[in-house]
Amino acid sequence: MSFNPEHILGIKNLTAEEISFILDTAESFKEINTRQIKKVPTLRGKTIINLFFEASTRTRTSFEIAGKRLSADTVNISASSSSVVKGETLEDTAQNIEAMHPDIIVMRHSASGACDYLAERLNCSIINAGDGTHEHPSQALLDAFTIRQHKGDIKGLTVTIAGDIAHSRVVRSNIYCLNKLGATVRITGPKTMLPPGLERLGCEVHSNLKEAITDADCIMMLRIQRERQGKTLIPSLREYARFFGLNDHNLQLAKKDAIVMHPGPINRGVEISSAVADGKQNVILDQVENGVAVRMALLYLVAGGEKLQQDC
Amino acid sequence: MAAETIEILDTDGVNRALTRIAHEILERNKGVKDLALIGIRTGGAYIASQLRQRIVEIEGKDVLFGTIDVTMYRDDLCTRSNLAVGQTDIKFPLKNCKIVLIDDVLFTGRTIRAAMDAIMDIGRPENIQLAILVDRGHRELPIRPDYIGRNLPTARNEQIEVDFDAEYKAQAIHLFRK
Numbered sequence: 001m002s003f004n005p006e007h008i009l010g011i012k013n014l015t016a017e018e019i020s021f022i023l024d025t026a027e028s029f030k031e032i033n034t035r036q037i038k039k040v041p042t043l044r045g046k047t048i049i050n051l052f053f054e055a056s057t058r059t060r061t062s063f064e065i066a067g068k069r070l071s072a073d074t075v076n077i078s079a080s081s082s083s084v085v086k087g088e089t090l091e092d093t094a095q096n097i098e099a100m101h102p103d104i105i106v107m108r109h110s111a112s113g114a115c116d117y118l119a120e121r122l123n124c125s126i127i128n129a130g131d132g133t134h135e136h137p138s139q140a141l142l143d144a145f146t147i148r149q150h151k152g153d154i155k156g157l158t159v160t161i162a163g164d165i166a167h168s169r170v171v172r173s174n175i176y177c178l179n180k181l182g183a184t185v186r187i188t189g190p191k192t193m194l195p196p197g198l199e200r201l202g203c204e205v206h207s208n209l210k211e212a213i214t215d216a217d218c219i220m221m222l223r224i225q226r227e228r229q230g231k232t233l234i235p236s237l238r239e240y241a242r243f244f245g246l247n248d249h250n251l252q253l254a255k256k257d258a259i260v261m262h263p264g265p266i267n268r269g270v271e272i273s274s275a276v277a278d279g280k281q282n283v284i285l286d287q288v289e290n291g292v293a294v295r296m297a298l299l300y301l302v303a304g305g306e307k308l309q310q311d312c
Numbered sequence: 313m314a315a316e317t318i319e320i321l322d323t324d325g326v327n328r329a330l331t332r333i334a335h336e337i338l339e340r341n342k343g344v345k346d347l348a349l350i351g352i353r354t355g356g357a358y359i360a361s362q363l364r365q366r367i368v369e370i371e372g373k374d375v376l377f378g379t380i381d382v383t384m385y386r387d388d389l390c391t392r393s394n395l396a397v398g399q400t401d402i403k404f405p406l407k408n409c410k411i412v413l414i415d416d417v418l419f420t421g422r423t424i425r426a427a428m429d430a431i432m433d434i435g436r437p438e439n440i441q442l443a444i445l446v447d448r449g450h451r452e453l454p455i456r457p458d459y460i461g462r463n464l465p466t467a468r469n470e471q472i473e474v475d476f477d478a479e480y481k482a483q484a485i486h487l488f489r490k
Contacts, residue, residue, distance in 0.1 A: 001396075002394050002395075002396070003394060004394045021396075024396070025396065025397050027399065028381065028383075028397040028398055028399045028400075029397065031399060031400055031401075032384075035433070035434055036434075036435070037433050037434070039433065040384040040385065040430075040433065041384070041385060041429070042384040042385070042389060070384075297397075300384075300394075300397065301394055304389055304394045304395075
């Protein structure tokens, strides 16, 4: 098949075939990251702007490395060092950037829907690197890639996602992605962090972590989003750790070969104990490694193809 | 004019050509020492594995073997719709290797250019030679094969196809005239 998206705004509008195609493409790019010379000329002459209005280490670095390994020119703009601090609106900032003719803008923003908003107004391609509490498609794709790497096929697996569900864009993208690929998704977290209507997204909702991880193939822990008032929804981090923290003890309830994932950054001793975070079952750094390959695939698929025929 | 199909080589013909190329490769490189076969996906990779089999039969020793996908190195990426990217599988260091690059049909030479760039990005071989099952002419780059199964001058509007069986062994070569 040929898949030639103009933007990657979320997982919601992708089909299972399109998701699998992205993952297969990433498989091919993964090999480049292990070479001595980690560069191919695929996106030579393309300009990618990483526009990050929110803090990020992994995603921004990962997109930047992905672009550079494909020979694109990547430019990073973070809110604190841009004209946003002088009062410029998002649309004005974006239009000014577009006037410099980038091919792709990779954006992270604190407002849900910010990427869709720009995609409607700009001519260049937009890749969503996380918008508010809406979606984080590249994270869900790298999670799926990592699960596939360890488990072979995603179909029929049980994946438990635990933590601050209400504020997590990662969880929304993951529910869409894993459901489309045929996994059973279980969600758990403190009641105050479980938004109503989660079942409508097609997942099981549990109020108890032990129940949610019993016989799971894969456990994905999320952090408490302190910057999004996550902290006011629980009595204390210690209490949260007691009831919703993953440790050696409750991990035994999951399947023996279950993998433990975390989109990062991890808060050791809160949602995950150090023993588990560094344990044999953790694949957290595999996720980070795979992130580069998945993002290379996204950049390749968005930048290539007929759309550019008009530009070249 | 109705479409016309001509058989250029049958299975026996293909096998004889491959056996001859295998002998030529061994003769030129004086055995399999530091020799590496690299097939260009997908047709070239199948031919390469057939050549590898013959070299093992003749020499009694295996030869370094890899496959390469050149999609990422194509010069027409921005004018074609998205092409699926295949995997490159070269698990040995290329330093000091004598590489025989293998493809099924040689046409403009652009694929070979892409493959050579891809190989150079992976390592620095001692030299690169080129083995081709069918050379149909119309080169657009200064590229000349070292081993040729069949030289076949063609017209631009003709098509050459190598048929493979279920085990990816080349069965026949056909020419289509539209």
